[in-house]
Each structure stands twice: as structure tokens, then as C-alpha cells.
Amino acid sequence: MSLFSDLYNTISKFFHSQEEPENASKSVATNRLKLVLMQDRTNLTPRILEQMRSELIELLSRYVELDKELLDLNFEQEGDQVALMLSIPVIRAKDEEEIDAAIKEHEEMLAAALNKKAAEEESNAEEEISDEAEDSAEEIKEEDKEADSEEADRTEEEKAEAEKADAIAKELNEVPKIIKKKEKKEVSAPEDISSNGNNPFKSDSSDVESVI
């Protein structure tokens, strides 16, 4: 009996030598296609998606400790509704003090960003922007052209700080534009978030009308 099954296994291994390799060109194609269709259907470019991803991580990190590497962001279509599926493994739930501290820090940063913006507007009103710092930090240039002129003579530390503030200022300006058409947003995290019931996405951003 065992001789037969050994023989069978050997033979069947020979015939099935190429069975379901993980990186078969079919799965590569399917995944590439899904990504490109998501962009086609929603008009979200890779840059905007990356921005959305990092903002989501930042937001959720205030409440729970996440495994950022394994974050999975997907669009799924059900009928004529597009759903945003977000799956993030939760490493640890934060306690209330940590959360409060994180929220406070965020609020301070928002306030700083607002102040910075106001100050910038003032200084911009005084002198026209020249393109003296064109080659510094392309990304930032793309995101916030007005900040360019000051960029060059900052120290590294200041720069990092400003980048963060810029991102927040941008959040204030651009978030509504990103959400085009009607998009039902959902968060499905495996552990804490979903069981929390009251997730922040479901309540406020479903059926957001186009702002552009």
C-alpha cells in the first residue's frame, strides 16, 4: 500500500512540478491590474495614495500601535459603490493617557501649522516669490510651492519640523479634494479598531460629494 502511494507521490510531483508558485505571472498580472484599475476608477494617483496612506497611519497611530509595514489599503467595488478597505494589524492598544498625549501633541502641531501658514501669508504678501530654491526638495515643491523660497536656508532640524507642519497644513487644504465622487469608506482592522465599533471613518466621510 505505502509503496503505491510513494510511487504515486513521486509521479504526481513530477507532473505537478510547477503547481501554484506564489510569484506566477498570473498573480503578478492580477495584482498589477488591480492596482492600476483602482487608480483608473478613482482618479487617485500613486502620490496621492501614498499621502493618504501616511495620513491614515498618522491618524490611527494616535489611538493604537500599528504594524505599519503590513498596512493594506484596497479599493473594492460592490455594484456601483466603491469601498475603501483598510486592514492594519494592531500590535497593542494604547491606554488613555497615551492617547490623550498623542491627541494633545497633534493639536499643538495643528496650531503651529496654522500659525506658520498665517505668518507665511504675511511674508508672501510683502515680497513676490522667486524661484531661487528650485532644486531643493522636489516633493515639497510639488506639494506646497509657496514654501519654496524659505526652504534653502533652513537647518536640517527645522526642515524636518517644517515638513511635518506642511503635511498638516496640506491636510487641512487638500483632504476634501482627494475624496472624489461618492466613496463609502470603511475600516476593517483585524483587532481593536473594528471591535471598537465607533470607527472614525464610517461616521463622517461616507458619501462625500466632490469638492473640486
Place this chain on the structure above:
Amino acid sequence: MTGRVIVITSGKGGVGKTTTSANIGTALAKSGYKVVLIDTDLGLRNLDLLLGLENRIVYTIVDVIEERCKLRQALVKDKKNPNLQLLAAAQTRDKTAVNAEQLKEICDTLKEENDFVLVDCPAGIEQGFQNAVAGASEAIVVTTPEMSAIRDADRIIGLLATKEEITSVKLLLNRVRPNLIKSNEMMSVDDVVGILEIPLVGIIPEDAGIITSTNKGEPIVNDENALAGKAYRNVAERILGEEVPFLDLDEPKGFMAKIKNAIAKLKVKV
């Protein structure tokens, strides 16, 4: 009588729109229905070739629109089946010679006297596409299991969704190669349907017989033995509302596959 106007479209070129039009049209006509095929690919007409009617065309759709002939005069009857007629595209003109309203009018007139009006759409999403879909109330989107064809099909499905007159959009998956699917080198039917999310009306296997049938100007549905012909006949039956199971393309054909199958059976016995 009010017939059904079905547009056959794809976005990408070369995926088999014209072959599909010719075969579905022929199959429906063989079942006794009156069918008109309209070639709207102005300047790049080919439906006449696939039907073997290239030498019989006197007037084209542009002649009808520019009133050089009556619509009835421009319809070319099929050699074998008088139920099937072709309204050919003009080969010397471009897409701008026709507009959507004129095409809709032609479809509306033809559906009065026919059971089916099948509109063979040109590739692309510009004027030619807009013209072709203008008179239709149903659409069949043809794609192959390749990324570029699927992406274009997705675009077309999105555009069709904006057309209020079109109430049904179905998918025809062409040039499927079961052995490549088995070795995970090609997206499976489920993969494609999962991505495009519209109901399937047909799965057509890759078939070398298509080449010879095109060479002869005789649609493959006329070949009783060809697998692709059988698959297209099934599509026609599904269009007529019958529930026909999809062909089992996994049936092993080669010698090795037979041995493999025999061993699998042996295993069950053991």
C-alpha cells in the same frame, strides 16, 4: 416587431470584436432569427471579410446616410443564410462621416424588421465608439485574459454605465487558454470576472480554427466540431435567454494529461 440592438465593443483592438459579431450573428440567424450586422468601423472594415461577403458590397452605411441609396439596398444577404444581413462600413471614409444620431436612426429603423441588430464597434473610446453605442440597448464587452485588454474593458464598462439607454452589459472572455491558466501563467475566468464584475455571457477558448475560418470567410459556428464554434453557439443561446452551462475547458486533451488522469483515478481506487 421590435428587435434587440446589441453593441459588441471592447476598447482595445484585436481582442475579437468582429469575430464575435460575425459568429453570434451567424448563430442567431441559424436559429431562425432575422439578424442585421452593422460594421461601424469606418475606414477599417473587416466584418465583410469574416463573413465572406467582401465581393458583394455595393453600398455602405455612409451611402445610406448621405442618401445615395435606400437602407434596404445597402443590406447584403449572407451566402448561406438569408436571415443574416450585413450593413458594411465605408472603407474610404473616416469616423466623422457618421454621427451618433444618424446611427441611432438606422438602428431604430432596422430593429422594426429584425429580431437582432448587432453593432460591431471600432476600437477606442472616441467618436466611433460613441456612434456605435448610440442606438444600442444592450452591450457585450469582449476581452481577453490579458492586462491591457482588461484595463480597456474596464474603461468601456465605466463609459457604458453612463449611457442610460444601455440596460445590460455582459462580458465575453475570448481567447482563453486553459493550459496557461492551469500553469498559473494566465488569469483565470474567475479572476477576470472578479475584477470587471459584470455577468459573463461567454467563454471562448483559443482555437486555431478561427484562423482558417477567417481565411475562408466562414464563421467558425458553422463548424460543428470546433470548440470555439460550440462556445459561440452557446453564447447565442444565452442571448436568447436559455441557461447553458459554460464549456468545461479543463478537459485533458494531450497524452500526458490522459496518463495523469489515469493515475489520479488509480489513486482513488488505492
